Amino acid sequence: RAGESVSIAAYPVAQPERIDAAAMAEVARLRQYVDACRNLRGEMNVSPSTRLPLYALAGNAGEAAFLTQWAPVLQALSKLSEVKVFATEAEWVAAAQAAPVAVVGEARLCLHMEVDVAAEKARLGKEATRLEGEIAKARAKLSNEAFVAKAPPAVIEQENKRVADFTATLAKIRDQLARLK
Structure with missing residues (x-):
């Protein structure tokens, strides 16, 4: 084997110049969406294993693009069956019906579930x-x-x-x- 053993190698040095602030901000924004979805699950007393669709109304084109880009990750982290981004408020209101709503930035989110x-x-x-x-x-x-x-x-x-x-x-x-x- 070539190279030093891990047990005697120098401890890695942090490289602050390699920190990507834009990436960190994007992940923080994604986390806000995940937290909102999890909070909605808690409010609705939904089992963590139940997959529900997320209906989102983006406040602007940037929010819509963000939600569309990160939909697969949001689905995985929030246990969603799908992420549907609506173009108009009328469509979103019709689909959301009486579901609890969370607001993240300029977007409004709801988990769709048939409710008694x-x-x-x-x-x-x-x-x-x-x-x-x-x-x-x-x-x-x-x-x-x-x-x-x-x-x-x-x-x-x-x-x-x-x-x-x-x-x-x-x-x-x-x-x-x-x-x-």
Whole structure:
């Protein structure tokens, strides 16, 4: 065998000049799409093994080209049966129907699945009630003068963040409920 053994060879040196910032940005953008698809799966309580079609409405030609180019990778990483990019909003809305929607950049995505509308309304209603309770609990803490006086600023900030997060999630759920009606 020729060459040094790995055990005594010099440790490789990083080559920052070979880092491709454009490639890193493109992969980060792809990851946003994968994360959005996975979040939609979680919201819909879909088994990870179930393959669903992704319906996308690109905000511009660049988004459409990106989605088309990366469709096979997106399919593999998000367990999708297909990635369909729609040209017009009317076509996308007709296909998407009552499915949950995620927004990534200028694109809107939804996983298409036949949904039992009554069961989904009940589930979303229950979740909305739970979130309203959490918001009320957090606001009650924040309106309690004794709590605010004794609590460290970090705890108060955390409670404010919880209220903001719960409110944002509740808005999404109410939007979903409106789409189902």
